[in-house]
Amino acid sequence: MSAYRHAPLSIGHDYIEPPGFLRKFYDVVRHIFGHYLPHLLANARRSDGIASPRKGAQRQLRSIWNLLTALILVWMLALWWGEVGIFRNSIAGCDWHYWEKWPDxxxxxRMVLVADPQLVDPHTYPGRPWPLSTITRQHTDYYMRKSFTIIQDLLDPQTVFFLxxxxxGGREWLPPGTSGSDSRWRxxxxDYWIKEYKRFGNIFLNEWLRRAGAGLHRDHRKILVGxxxxxxxGLGNGIKIPVRRRFNAFFGGGNSIEVIGNHTFVSLDTVSLSAKGQQDSTTGRQGEGSNHEVWAPVEEFLENLKSQKSRVLDRAVRLQNDKVENDLMFHEVVGIRDPHVSKSVHTASRFxxxxxxxxxxxxxxxxAKDxxxxxLRERSPPSTKPNQDGEYLEKDPGNAIRVEYGFQYQNVLTPDISKxxxxxxxxxxxVFSGDDHDYCEVLHRGYTSPSGGIRxxxxxxFSWAMGVRRxxxxxxxxxxxxxxxxKAIYQSRADQDANQQHRTIQTHLCLLPxxxxxxxxxIxxxxxxxxxxxxxxxxxxxxxNNDVSKTYTNGHVLPFITESKQATTPPFHDLSSALASQSHTNGLAIRSTAGRTRATSPYSFPGSLPNDHARKNYSGVSLHDDPLDERWGRGRSHDEDDDHPKRKSAAGSRLMVVWREFRRSVLLVGFPVGMWWIYLAGKF
Structure with a gap:
């Protein structure tokens, strides 16, 4: 005879107004402070019945500090270091005060030179499929934008030059009406070039302008990208005139003179000048007359360079001394019929x-070759160690820039153009250059220079997608x-030798992560x-499994007793609730009163065990049974073989439980970690 315990029913005969929001909020607060907290204090009591707040706090701390929390914290620390910390550490290690050696x-x-950002586009990796190509483009942009922002924050340069x-693929996105592009890029x-221009501005120019607008820049700040x-x-005779005009219209002229820090910086469009002497692809001619439209503007700039440099230098020094900017003009009275062109009074600069x-x-x-x-060259360090004077081999092919050329590239200028x-x-x-993507420092002794060599x-x-790891x-x-x-004060000191005039410029290579x-x-x-x-x-x-087995074999707790062949509702709907219930009862599995029935039996007193007849009439669990099968309503008797289909089904169910718990834990760790990464990425 079985007896069943039912939950009492509450039947209301009168209409009751549903509780409002304030009432619900009050009930929740009262439940937390009136039920949950006393329950936590009750669990914190010692075995002798004396309350121990310290022990209760330790238990609550252990419930918070678990494996999932530890993994989340580890990932948050790893992401902060990989996305922010290592960048700030690398750039902060290049602080000016660490390597500058000027007098008190x-x-x-202070200036920063940036070479070869080379924004990744479809031209960079034509065979790379989506979404890998998109991820590469976005992450290289993120890398450069983050690095450039941290440079502004930590180093605060006064001038930035792009080389x-x-x-x-800027040369591939041709203006309308321009022919000659590869069929893949037509x-x-x-329109695509305009998008690339905006993309470049988002990476570099926006941060510079934002800081300037916020008053974070001192006077006379410059960023030069022309x-x-x-x-x-393109290079040489591969340059299209409309492409160059477009570039100059958006970024400024490729040939310019700037006086910065009492040094005259001359920017020269050497890719256009390289057309001088190359064979014209259209006429077949070779020499100074071929491709004249490409290299002639640069040649004209060089012809007038010394006089231009003198005027620019005089103007810059006058502005530094708070004097008038323009050159003096001739003051002469001329007749109305006498044509005359005014000329400025200008001589060679005294500076x-x-x-x-x-x-x-x-x-x-x-x-010279090799x-x-x-x-400091990354790809191929010197093959030998320096001698006692700190000098390396005169020829080292592995450590050198290869002297070669190909389609739309040329590793070095020709000897005639260089001279x-x-x-x-x-x-x-x-001289400061780019193009090679790796660091290279040489001393040219074959060119005319005041000190016997040009460094x-x-x-x-600047991009990590250009073949260098750092x-x-x-x-x-x-x-x-x-x-x-x-006169230059530092150069004219008596205690400085002839080579010390190079000391007006000190350089330092700063490596990114x-x-x-x-x-x-x-990974x-x-x-x-x-x-x-x-x-x-x-x-x-x-x-x-172990906890349930201990519960069923404990003399003070009886196993689940049900009617023969009666289906039972699993007391735990998933492994997560099972783990939570175990934690709530200090490791003992609580039998559900709502999901199962209870039988009265002469064996239902502490310490007694059911007889053989009773064993056959309920899905009991012994040390030889799998308690998890019973919990999910798939109990088996001792007579069943291990290869029984029900046994295999139970094993598959256990795997599903493991998979659900694994998936749940991945989401619990992945969601806060993903939000943390989004927050870090949003800072740049």
Missing amino acids: GAAPH GDLFD KYGE LPGNHDL EGSVPSVLLTHVPLYR TPCGP EIIDKIGDVQS EITVKA PGFLLLSLWNPLDETD NQLSIFIRY LLLVLTLFTLFVRAARAINNI
Whole structure:
């Protein structure tokens, strides 16, 4: 005879107004403070019945600090370091005060040189499928935008110069009516180039303008982006005039003179000048008459460079001394019928001997084959160690820039063009170039220079997609004060030797983080996290089995007794609620009164066990049975074989429980971690 315990029913005979929002809120608060908190304090009592708030707090702390929380914190720390910390640490390690060596009281002008951002586009990886191509484009933009923002925050340079190759396929997106593009890129056109221009502005220009608008920049700040590269225009006779006009209209002229820190910086469009002497692809002619429209503007700029440089230098010094900006003019009375053209009074600048010239070019100057680039080159360090004087081999093929050319590229300028540039600029102290994507430092002794050699540094690419594991940029510190007689103070000191005039410019290579290494660390942490969560889900099943077995074999708790062949409702709907219930009862599984029936029996007193007849009439659980089968309503008797279909079905159900718990734990860890990454990415 079985007796069933039913929950009491409450039947209302009168209509009651549903509770409002305030009443519901009051009930929730009263439930929390009137029921939940006393319950927590009750669980915190010692075994002798004395309350222990400290022990209760420790139990609550253990309930909060679990494996999932630990994994979330580990991921949050790893993402902060990989997305912010390592970038700030790398750039902060290049702070000016760590490497500048100026006399006390010096106020140098600080500059950053950025080379080859080369925004990734369909031209970069034509065979890369979607979405991998989109992810590559977006992440390289994010990497450069983040790096450039942190540079502004931590280093706060006064001037930023870009050394060309702003785009990767800029020469391919032709204006309307321009022929000659590869058939693969004709569908993009000029509209795509405009989008790339806006994209470049979002990465670099917006942050600069935002800081300037907020008053974070001091006076005389400059960002100069007009120097073109071969990926912006093409090279030599491959340049299309409409493409160059468009670039100059949006970014400024490729040939310019700027006086910065009492140094004259000459930017030269050497990719256009390289057409001089090349064979014209249309006429077949070769020599100075071929492709004249491409290289003639640069040649004209070089012819007038010295006089232009003198005027620009005089104007800049006058402005520094708060004098008039323009040149003086002749004052002469002429007749109305006498045509006359006014000319400015201008002679050679008196500052030229004190203000050295610096050349900025995208393509490096010519050097002898196998000229080594020094120990800071990433791809191929020097093959031998330096001698006692710190000098390396004169020839080191692995450590050198290869002297070669191909379609729309040329690793170095020709010897004739290189010599012409140095001679027409005059007094060149340093040269800074790009194009190679890796660092290279050489001392040219074959060109005319005031100190017997011109130091050239090829700057590393700023993007991590350009074949170098650690991108970078170059820091320049300029200090060249003039005295009352317009002479350079630092150069004219008696204790300085002839080579110390190079000390008006100090440089430092700053390396950015290795993004591929960061990705590898993320992947390893992801594999470890998934493995840990899977083991956790599998072990949770074993813990449930062990706890239920102990409960059923305990003399003080009887197993579930049901009517023969009567289906039972599982007391726990999933593993998560089971784990929660275990935690609530200090490890003992509570039998549900709503999901099962209860039988009265002469055996239902503490310490007694059911007889054999009773064993056959309920789905009991012994040490040889799987308690999880009973919990899910799939009990088996001792007579069933292990290969029974029901046994196999129960094993499959356990795997499903493990999978559900594993999936649930992945979501519990992944959601807050994903929100944290979105927050970090939104900062840049």
